[in-house]
Amino acid sequence: MASSSPDVTQDFVRSIVREDLSNNKNGGKVITRFPPEPNGYLHIGHAKSAQLNFGLAAEYGGRCHLRFDDTNPDKESVEYAESIIRDLRWLGWDWGDYLFYASDYFDQLHDYAVQLIKAGKAYVDDLSADEVRDYRGTLTQAGRESPYRHRPIEENLQLFEGMRAGEYEEGSRVLRAKIDMSSGNINMRDPVLYRIMKTSHHRTGDKWCIYPMYDFAHGQSDSLESVTHSICTMEYEDHRPLYDWFLDELGIYHSQQIEFARLNLSNTVLSKRRLLSLVETGDVSGWDDPRMPTLAGMRRRGYTPEAIRSFCERIGVAKRVTTVDIAHLEHCVREDLNERAQRAMAVLRPLKVIIDNYPEGQTEDLEAVNNPEDEGMGTRRVPFSRMLYVERDDFREHPPRNFYRLAPGSEVRLRYGYFITCTSVVKDPATGEITELHCTYDPATKGGHAPDGRRVRGTIHWVSAGHALPATVRLYDHLFTVEKPDEMGADFRDALNSKSLETLRGCQVEPSLASAELGAIYQFERLGYYCVDAVDSKPDALVFNRAVSLRDTWARIERSQESG
Ligand code: ATP
Ligand code: MG
Numbered sequence: 001m002a003s004s005s006p007d008v009t010q011d012f013v014r015s016i017v018r019e020d021l022s023n024n025k026n027g028g029k030v031i032t033r034f035p036p037e038p039n040g041y042l043h044i045g046h047a048k049s050a051q052l053n054f055g056l057a058a059e060y061g062g063r064c065h066l067r068f069d070d071t072n073p074d075k076e077s078v079e080y081a082e083s084i085i086r087d088l089r090w091l092g093w094d095w096g097d098y099l100f101y102a103s104d105y106f107d108q109l110h111d112y113a114v115q116l117i118k119a120g121k122a123y124v125d126d127l128s129a130d131e132v133r134d135y136r137g138t139l140t141q142a143g144r145e146s147p148y149r150h151r152p153i154e155e156n157l158q159l160f161e162g163m164r165a166g167e168y169e170e171g172s173r174v175l176r177a178k179i180d181m182s183s184g185n186i187n188m189r190d191p192v193l194y195r196i197m198k199t200s201h202h203r204t205g206d207k208w209c210i211y212p213m214y215d216f217a218h219g220q221s222d223s224l225e226s227v228t229h230s231i232c233t234m235e236y237e238d239h240r241p242l243y244d245w246f247l248d249e250l251g252i253y254h255s256q257q258i259e260f261a262r263l264n265l266s267n268t269v270l271s272k273r274r275l276l277s278l279v280e281t282g283d284v285s286g287w288d289d290p291r292m293p294t295l296a297g298m299r300r301r302g303y304t305p306e307a308i309r310s311f312c313e314r315i316g317v318a319k320r321v322t323t324v325d326i327a328h329l330e331h332c333v334r335e336d337l338n339e340r341a342q343r344a345m346a347v348l349r350p351l352k353v354i355i356d357n358y359p360e361g362q363t364e365d366l367e368a369v370n371n372p373e374d375e376g377m378g379t380r381r382v383p384f385s386r387m388l389y390v391e392r393d394d395f396r397e398h399p400p401r402n403f404y405r406l407a408p409g410s411e412v413r414l415r416y417g418y419f420i421t422c423t424s425v426v427k428d429p430a431t432g433e434i435t436e437l438h439c440t441y442d443p444a445t446k447g448g449h450a451p452d453g454r455r456v457r458g459t460i461h462w463v464s465a466g467h468a469l470p471a472t473v474r475l476y477d478h479l480f481t482v483e484k485p486d487e488m489g490a491d492f493r494d495a496l497n498s499k500s501l502e503t504l505r506g507c508q509v510e511p512s513l514a515s516a517e518l519g520a521i522y523q524f525e526r527l528g529y530y531c532v533d534a535v536d537s538k539p540d541a542l543v544f545n546r547a548v549s550l551r552d553t554w555a556r557i558e559r560s561q562e563s564g
Pocket of ligand 2: 037
């Protein structure tokens, strides 16, 4: 497993761990955990957290547990748990035998609850959920004690046993900790420990009809697993005193909680609740829609685990919450794919070109480099013939200044091929639309160089019309048009980008792509990086997803010309 050396990666979490190691705290052990709730697919924020937890363990010779915090059967499922395992493995993380579920501890957690009741530190409350909320008070107002707070221990034990046995309706009773209703920290105002839920659980079936709250399960699960450093996001800072209270009252091992800032990504939402709502409303095709910030979506789009890990590494770990520009992630993807992706030629919006002086019926194979960044990837043969397709956008009948591509009378280089000169333009008489170009080629320029030393400024890509394969290509843009859709509250869907998916049918790709494997990633020369869609692509109906575009200097020149 690739991991950065501790000398290179410096952040406050690693400083704490190093300090603990040098003081021989925890007997020199580092045990972390990644604790997802199986109520959705993992997203790029989870990748950051996984990288911190698994990465730390690897760097300091420790181990990282995968623990599912599965305390809410209403929202959780086996499908989600399986997707989480798949995505973590895909990222390259390994937990060995250390796979746990909070539900493994339900018996123990129940016993802890009984222990607190017996110590007079927990009570059964008959207030309704609304009343509990109302009695809790606000940030500026102390809470009020429930009329049931001073029940005798015996009665609490009996009622809690009745809750467990299924004698009461959902919502009729809860078990609460008895801490401090006037605490400045609302989490300490007698939080709920157990609620009645007559729902079967994806692992424990119908054994339980009461389930522990996340807050009552999390810290104790860490303790039971002897987790040394329990790393979580800043929202849990205010929960730490509560977790400490539980561990102290129960007299069990204390993991050290360390909070860091969660990742926010521009033009993206990273709340599972919101991602689920996009899936449920059909705004995206599923959790693995290539526009989703989920790992499943990114994989389908053509992002690699290496690119994602490199991104997580570079953004670093801090306490201050910031929004990272999604362009930064795209940059990491581009950089990784540049080294890895085989080159190919594809024409997304084809315009027919006839080379009038090339013999009819003749075909020749031209040699093309598979990856200029990596000679070891070799070369391939690309067929050339009299009829080609070029990109519609690479031709201008009335070219602006500095347009070095194809135009009447101008000469350009065909990538890996010949110099061609456009001699005439054919238009649809009814619409005026250009339907084909006629060109001549210079047979002496094979391989892209003229023996007389004359130069051309433009090189364009092409495919041979008689050999190319039809394909569908999907272009993706950011899912949201605003930088921080998360700050829009419930209206965040108003900021969905209606142009986040553009589907181009009738594209033409070079014939070597007939053997492209599902999920394979190519650089379409001059266009960007494209991945064979693992779900929809078929050998006779290829579908490609654009992972990222190339930074297109042409587009920049055109923009400056249009504006100037
Ligand atoms: P929700 O979005 O529903 O609040 P969650 O983000 O808390 O869910 P979990 O399954 O509990 O989801 O997360 C697993 C781990 O990933 C937790 O340790 C959590 O702190 C961390 N995590 C979740 N989102 C981010 C994020 N955006 N940046 C960094 N870490 C995150
Ligand atoms: Mg959570």
